[in-house]
Amino acid sequence: MNFPWKVILRASLIGTLYALAAPVYIVLGAVRLNRLFEAFVTIRSGCLTCIHCGHDNVLNRLATCNRCRATEYGSLLYCSFCGQVSRYLPCGGCGVTLRVLPGAGAK
Ligand SMILES: [Zn+2]
Numbered sequence: 001m002n003f004p005w006k007v008i009l010r011a012s013l014i015g016t017l018y019a020l021a022a023p024v025y026i027v028l029g030a031v032r033l034n035r036l037f038e039a040f041v042t043i044r045s046g047c048l049t050c051i052h053c054g055h056d057n058v059l060n061r062l063a064t065c066n067r068c069r070a071t072e073y074g075s076l077l078y079c080s081f082c083g084q085v086s087r088y089l090p091c092g093g094c095g096v097t098l099r100v101l102p103g104a105g106a107k
């Protein structure tokens with residue numbers, strides 16, 4: 001039986017690849033963590049100010065769910081009936097879509 005050079009070579013190449021990719025993943029993780037923290041601060045404040053028109057959009061008020069049509073007092077971002085989580089809100093002032101939570105499509 002030969003010494004498994006191929007296995008050792010493959011493992012060392014994969015290990016090198018992970019070592020080179022680790023800093024990139026660390027930076028991407030830090031950016032994502034920062035976006036989540038900013039979203040957390042916005043949700044905790046209960047108000048999202050539009051960057052275009054300056055309108056203060058209150059996050060906790062009477063709202064109707066887009067999916068199940070339930071109407072309740074609470075967060076605009078979460079429906080307690082069907083569990084729908086909204087990442088975006090239309091601005092009450094100018095109608096532009098505001099991103100609250102980072103998610104699919106976030107750069
Ligand atoms: Zn719902």
Ligand SMILES: [Zn+2]
Nearest residue numbers: 050053091094
């Ligand atoms: Zn606006």
